[in-house]
Amino acid sequence: MxxxxxxxxxxxxxxxxxxxxxxxxxxxxxxxxxxxxxxxxxxxxxxxKDEDTPTLPANQSRTEKIQDNHTAVRSDCYKHFTxxxxxxxxxxxxxxxxxxxAGLSLTAVIGYNGNGRNNMVWNPDTGLFVYSCGCVVVVEDLHTGSQKQWFGHNEEISTLAITHDAQTVASASGGGASHSSLICIWNASDGSCRNRLSYHKGAVQSLTFSRDDMYLLSVGDFSEPVVALWSTRSFELLCTIQISVPLHDASFCPFTANELTLVGSSAVVFTRIQTQDNSTELQVQKVSLPDTVGQAEVTSLCYSTRRILYTGTNSGHVCVWDCNTQRCFVTWQADGGEIALAPWMLPIPVFCASFGTQPSTGSQGFIE
Structure with a gap:
């Protein structure tokens, strides 16, 4: 043969x-x-090598034509997936x-290319560790060391999310002028894909589950900054809302299931899920950055205790917000580069700048 x-x-x-x-x-x-x-x-x-996906550095601005002939400009930050x-x-x-x-089959994935955004998730209680490599979802059990691979995407995966009970994983891929993106919903126990969702015309920038795992939020990239809210019971699309600025990340409040925050170009968008009878809507309040920070891309966020929110920018600034009053009361210059990650670590968050700079907890503060 x-x-x-x-x-x-x-x-x-x-x-x-x-x-x-x-x-x-x-x-x-x-x-x-x-x-x-x-x-x-x-x-x-x-x-x-063509114009569909130019090989530019991630933080360089570029324009992109979308279906309604509107020209979208890529923000000056590394948070958007290419x-x-x-x-x-x-x-x-x-x-x-x-x-x-025997035929050929994938046994194991070794290495991580890191091209996605928020494409590595982990549940410390169960040891479930999930990341993407190309169009493959790689699942590892940190307790046993075993690895599985889930196949359901035909294009490179842009982002992942996992429920708080570690029973469900969401992954997103694709999106462009000719077709919509795809969100796959996986059963973590057996790796079966139980739902396939499609709404966003462009790539999916962020996925996140609510505290009670009743909602899944998907955020479109800079070409279409639309936020979609899904029910995790039926994965029915509950509502959508378009934001006037490109969005970079989103996070649900850890203290209540119906509040979340979006961050994007020079803005923090405080959002509440309002339900009445059989209808659901997203109520948003967009707040500008303090004058001491100026125009900047808000690239990361994390909640702390007492409903305090920390955000980081592409210019290295950290802003601290009171979620009750939606007001920034402290800012400081934490780094000279973009702050891409802000995980909460008691007693204070540790902010990590992108690409080679050292983590910093900041120094000089300004009361607003």
């Missing part, structure tokens, strides 16, 4: 998300399944392996 297999083009730990051709005498009537049981998990990929590869067309034929021989 003559075997032909496609080559793997791998760069910086990136797992190519395509299916290799295993060509024997094709059997008539066989159709492609995703993923095929006896086919390889590899597919030829190539670097994107797919590195485009994939070839899926092979539409599958064949069974010869008698006594």
């Amino acid at each position: 003559n075997f032909l297999s496609s080559a793997l083009k791998d760069s910086e730990g990136f797992l190519c998300d395509s299916t290799a051709e295993l060509q024997l005498s094709p059997t008539a009537g066989h159709t492609h399944s995703s993923p095929p049981k006896h086919a390889s998990f590899l597919r030829v990929t190539e670097w994107v 797919p590195r590869f485009k994939t070839s067309v899926l092979d539409q034929t599958t064949v069974a392996p010869p008698s006594g021989q």
Whole structure:
């Protein structure tokens, strides 16, 4: 028998998300399944060199045409996802392996390319650790060291989220001028994809579950800053709202299930879920940054105790907000670069700047 297999083009730990051709005498009537049981998990990929996804540094501004001819401008920050590869067309034929021989299947993923945004989630109580590599969702049990892979996306995954009970994982991929993005809802226990959601025209910038796991929030990227709220009981779309500025991140309040905060270009958007009878809506209050900070991209956020919110900017500023009054009362310059992550660590949050700078807890403060 003559075997032909496609080559793997791998760069910086990136797992190519395509299916290799295993060509024997094709059997008539066989159709492609995703993923095929006896086919390889590899597919030829190539670097994107066209205008659809220009290979610019992540923090450089660029413009993008969307369907209504409106020109969207990429914000000057690293928080927005840019797919590195485009994939070839899926092979539409599958064949069974010869008698006594096994087909190709993915055993393990080694490495992490880190191209997504918020695409690594962890539940410390259960040991469930989930991250993305190309179009594959990689699931590891930190207690046993075992690894599984979930297949459901045909494009590179942009972001992930996990419920607080660690029973459900959400992953998002795709989005562009020709097609909408895809959100897959996974059962963490068996890896089955129980729902496939599609609403955002562009890429999904952020996914987050509410404190009680009753809601899933999805945020569109800079080309379409639309926020969508889903019910996790039926995964019905409850409501949407469009924000006037590009959004970079979102987080539900850990103290109440119906409050959350969005952050974006020079603004913090305090949001409340309002339900009445059978209707649900998002009520928003957009608040500008303090004058001492000026125009900046708000790139990260985290809640602390007593309903206090910390936000970080691409200029290295940290702002501290009272969620009750929606007012910033302290700012300081924590770093010279973009603050990409603000995990809460008692007694104070540790802010991590992007790309090579050291974590800092800040120094000089300003009372607003």
